[in-house]
Amino acid sequence: MRETWLILGGTSTLGRAFAQQSAAAGCRILLAGRDAAELERNAADLRLRHDIEATALHCDARDLEHHRSLAHATALLAEGRLNLFLAFGSMPGQAECDADPELARAMVETNFTGAASLLTAFAPVLCQDGGTVVVLGSVAGERGRPRNHLYGASKAALRVFLQGYAARHAKHGVRVLCLLAGPVDSGMTWPGRPLPFTATPQRFAARAWKLAQRASGEAHVPLVWAPIMGAIRALPDRIFNRLDL
Amino acid sequence: MNLILPTMQQQQREESLWRAQTLRDWGQLRGAPCLAARPERLHELRQALRSVTGGTLIAHGAGRSYGDAAQNGGGAAVLTRRLDRLLTFDEASGLLVAEPGVTVAEILALFLPRGWLFPTPPGTAQVTLGGAIANDVHGKNQHLAGSLGEHVAWFDLMLADGEVQRVSAASDPALFAATIGGIGLTGVITAVALRLQRVRGPSLRLRRRRIGALDAFLDGFLAARQAPWAVGWIDALAPGAALGRGILETAEACDEPAPAPRAARLAMPVQAPGWLLNPFSVRAFNALYWRRVAASGDERRVGYEQFLFPLDGIGQWNRLYGRRGFHQFQCVLPEEAATRGLRRLLEAVQQRGSASFLAVLKWMGREGVGMLSFARPGFSLALDIPACSHSRELLLALENITRDCGGRIYLAKDSALTPQGFVEMYPRHAEFAVLRQTVDPRRRLSSDMSRRLGLG
Numbered sequence: 001m002r003e004t005w006l007i008l009g010g011t012s013t014l015g016r017a018f019a020q021q022s023a024a025a026g027c028r029i030l031l032a033g034r035d036a037a038e039l040e041r042n043a044a045d046l047r048l049r050h051d052i053e054a055t056a057l058h059c060d061a062r063d064l065e066h067h068r069s070l071a072h073a074t075a076l077l078a079e080g081r082l083n084l085f086l087a088f089g090s091m092p093g094q095a096e097c098d099a100d101p102e103l104a105r106a107m108v109e110t111n112f113t114g115a116a117s118l119l120t121a122f123a124p125v126l127c128q129d130g131g132t133v134v135v136l137g138s139v140a141g142e143r144g145r146p147r148n149h150l151y152g153a154s155k156a157a158l159r160v161f162l163q164g165y166a167a168r169h170a171k172h173g174v175r176v177l178c179l180l181a182g183p184v185d186s187g188m189t190w191p192g193r194p195l196p197f198t199a200t201p202q203r204f205a206a207r208a209w210k211l212a213q214r215a216s217g218e219a220h221v222p223l224v225w226a227p228i229m230g231a232i233r234a235l236p237d238r239i240f241n242r243l244d245l
Numbered sequence: 246m247n248l249i250l251p252t253m254q255q256q257q258r259e260e261s262l263w264r265a266q267t268l269r270d271w272g273q274l275r276g277a278p279c280l281a282a283r284p285e286r287l288h289e290l291r292q293a294l295r296s297v298t299g300g301t302l303i304a305h306g307a308g309r310s311y312g313d314a315a316q317n318g319g320g321a322a323v324l325t326r327r328l329d330r331l332l333t334f335d336e337a338s339g340l341l342v343a344e345p346g347v348t349v350a351e352i353l354a355l356f357l358p359r360g361w362l363f364p365t366p367p368g369t370a371q372v373t374l375g376g377a378i379a380n381d382v383h384g385k386n387q388h389l390a391g392s393l394g395e396h397v398a399w400f401d402l403m404l405a406d407g408e409v410q411r412v413s414a415a416s417d418p419a420l421f422a423a424t425i426g427g428i429g430l431t432g433v434i435t436a437v438a439l440r441l442q443r444v445r446g447p448s449l450r451l452r453r454r455r456i457g458a459l460d461a462f463l464d465g466f467l468a469a470r471q472a473p474w475a476v477g478w479i480d481a482l483a484p485g486a487a488l489g490r491g492i493l494e495t496a497e498a499c500d501e502p503a504p505a506p507r508a509a510r511l512a513m514p515v516q517a518p519g520w521l522l523n524p525f526s527v528r529a530f531n532a533l534y535w536r537r538v539a540a541s542g543d544e545r546r547v548g549y550e551q552f553l554f555p556l557d558g559i560g561q562w563n564r565l566y567g568r569r570g571f572h573q574f575q576c577v578l579p580e581e582a583a584t585r586g587l588r589r590l591l592e593a594v595q596q597r598g599s600a601s602f603l604a605v606l607k608w609m610g611r612e613g614v615g616m617l618s619f620a621r622p623g624f625s626l627a628l629d630i631p632a633c634s635h636s637r638e639l640l641l642a643l644e645n646i647t648r649d650c651g652g653r654i655y656l657a658k659d660s661a662l663t664p665q666g667f668v669e670m671y672p673r674h675a676e677f678a679v680l681r682q683t684v685d686p687r688r689r690l691s692s693d694m695s696r697r698l699g700l701g
Contacts, residue, residue, distance in 0.1 A: 013285060013327075035286065035288075038287070038288075041332060041344075042330065044330065044332050045330035045332070048331040048333075048355070049331060187283070187284075190262070190282075191263060191264055
């Protein structure tokens, strides 16, 4: 069956990398985001490298009003089964969020409210052919860290939302995969010191693509984060609170 | 970070773009600590340029410049590798428009199967398009195809103030000529329109001849002038009557399919020990390499990549020289001074006991179009000089011989050229300085190399 992947956050590092993976597999690609010029450059690149059709679409995660019409428009453009890759997000540091409530609100609206709204809007389309939904969660959502607990909370909220969403739509063949992502070498993590076990976008996307073929539920990417987060979650508070992980 | 760039502004609401990095040169001679941005979108590049208000910035691509052309110690750098999208390709004319971070290797991988070749493939395919333009690179076909600048239709250049201008030889000849070979000092390229070359056959027919001495080499090149591809490997350590002996390789398009590529790719996972490349081992290697080709010569079919990029088959080959690193010296001498000049250069290398691997000899046929382009008609010699206590002295001697002969040193390889030498070798340097003053009056675009050469 022909497949189409809608990349929400089509100019993000992982959005780009995942689009390359799915284009290499011959899928039609739809790139959605706010920066039309950048989206078009990405679409052109996919067309030239992989000889597939790639189209740019406008999408603003925070503009909840337009999500339903976006879903309709996408359904018309898609060829074959429609799948979603949710790659948008913002990650300001906790100190910045504390200092600027507007920044904090924008982050939560983007990472959680907007994501939940988009997924809700796309549910009817996905249920038609039983598409796959892959969402970028984060290990930061598994236990709140002092340096970004609001960000972590937004990702944790999304994770719980996905659990119910998956249960609801499973009977229509919709497969939902929440990737609990460790740090990736992207524009988000470039400033500040390099973190251990940081994945390259290409390696991350290759693993995500592989998981997207069959897996559902939740998966740590890279895999090394499964035992690491297991250990971190098990730390008693009095130790975790002193460590500033 | 604040110690390095006290005058840089950090935007409050916008995400920070900078990370402290030490950028290395390919020769592994020195690391240059700086603040580096790695934009993935054009507006991030603009933001980076605009935020460098009191300091300097230089673009850094794949880091294949042997010296300090893409280093800016104590300042800022923009890493262009993630601005690497292909934008358009015209099947009829071969015009490719791409972002500056795309490498020659990527272009080859995608377009050689479709019958198109990068027009002037340099010695390594691992360079970025932006870097290739900044150095006006040339290939083993320079005598006929010229340097890269002759194949560039236009480029988009982001100037120091963040504004983007489309530049062609017709629309803005001065800015075009200043940017080609301009080692990044006019701005940061954001897109390039490049004319790819139609490939005449899927493989190359390669002829190799053993050459006994320098004069025979120069004659050999001239005799083979019709061959589109030609390069010579010189044993830099062969003394006396055998001075300048080596192997002349010429190639032309072949209709038959290319042989299967080499199975395993080697890599240097760690730095080699310092004693590995010494005058004895290198002399032995060079002598063996010379004898690889039978005295009567040989002929065989090869793939393009195999012929064009022999060193790319060994990952991180620069580590063969170990932690001390090495200098690369490349100059071009006008034809009338070539025999005498090349002889003096090789003698200078041997006299000081430098363990130089195979040197590369190239017949150049065309002048580069840039104000600071390296290429001019004549003979080019490139060789490695392992870094040691007297390598600086040797490089100065080589510079003086080059100046004596009216020749020119290649900035993409250079780590030692003096400001006086630069002024003599690049007669259009004043013209370049005038143009630069108009597009970047505050000299925001600046590198360790530009300051070393007296360009500021």
